[in-house]
Amino acid sequence: MDVLYFAWVRERIGLPRERIETTAATVRELVAELVAREERYAVAFSDLAALRVAVDQELRDFDAPLAGVREVAFFPPMTGG
Amino acid sequence: MDVLYFAWVRERIGLPRERIETTAATVRELVAELVAREERYAVAFSDLAALRVAVDQELRDFDAPLAGVREVAFFPPMTGG
């Protein structure tokens, strides 16, 4: 699965995307896996309320299932316009 | 005093402006004078609620005084924009 990071999430984790092999069933489980890995993930995901997630390029919540998913992206609330 | 007519008021009265010597104290008295004059004025002023008045190019109501006034205009509600 491709995992993408944008804005300050990208900066905290230190890379814009990575390939992750996971058996996580939901976005929340994937986050728990990442947080357990390294401090920089723990810092980036310390406040999920301050984050948004897109699953296959559609906005979803953290309970979204990951079965069959190709791409998950994490980022702060958008500030376009 | 110059009296101006616009839109269908102009059409009913049959002219865009005329010079009127009057001692009317208010717009309402001026209207009464005109209505007494000729049928076409009576037709044009038959429903004051459907008319608007400007005194020296400022929107006013029919009780506006005419002392010192140079120009009065009668017209239907505006439809600009």
Next chain:
Amino acid sequence: MRISVQEAAFDAGAELTAFSTGLTSQGAVVTFTGIVRNSPEGDLQAMEIEHYPGMTEASLREMAQKAMARFALGDVLVIHRYGRLAPDEVIMMVATAAPHRKAAFEAADFLMDYLKSRAPFWKREITDGGATWVASKDADEDALKRW
């Protein structure tokens, strides 16, 4: 601030470009362009717009000044045509510039509400069936109570 009451056609895009040039510290520009719509029957030959020379420009200027003050605008533009217009021709335009979006939108809406009911213009539609003065709507007058 620019106010123009004119018979000549104008290009709303060129006006937006000119309006935007030289703005500073304004984060938001809103424009409204009014266009002659055809009749439901599609038989509109022309829209004739009569106005009250002398009063028209002064009243538009007063509205624009009110909008500038009330919404703390950086700039405002009002152009309104008179005379004979064909279907799909541009009738009028307003543009507002403000530091933030909300003020720019509200000011444009405010100007349009005032312009519809307080600027001395009268429209007449010329169709195959003859000429008809456009009636004002109670809703247009009611809209002023918002402000």
Next chain:
Amino acid sequence: MRISVQEAAFDAGAELTAFSTGLTSQGAVVTFTGIVRNSPEGDLQAMEIEHYPGMTEASLREMAQKAMARFALGDVLVIHRYGRLAPDEVIMMVATAAPHRKAAFEAADFLMDYLKSRAPFWKREITDGGATWVASKDADEDALKRW
């Protein structure tokens, strides 16, 4: 309907002219143009806009389609830039065309509300003091409840 996510600068006036050309039976066109404002201290060097290629254009297209349907628009335009922008440069623009004024205004407001909170763009301000990600406002999220 035209959606463009681009790095290149564009002329909002030229876009309005192009958008207006060929409209029929639309009485109202509204545009909103968003511009890079300087910081209160006047020391903004640049605004950097990051986006999510792939998702960005699709999400703007979906918003535009919703606006078309909901407000019965004749046409809609959305342009949004990314990359590094200087103060007073145009960031983005929406244009809406509708038979009547109210729908054109509301659709532009609707598009802006959705675009602010649902399109994957992130702004970063570069000043003499460093780089700061622009924080989203609760008010932006709340604004969506209007629709």
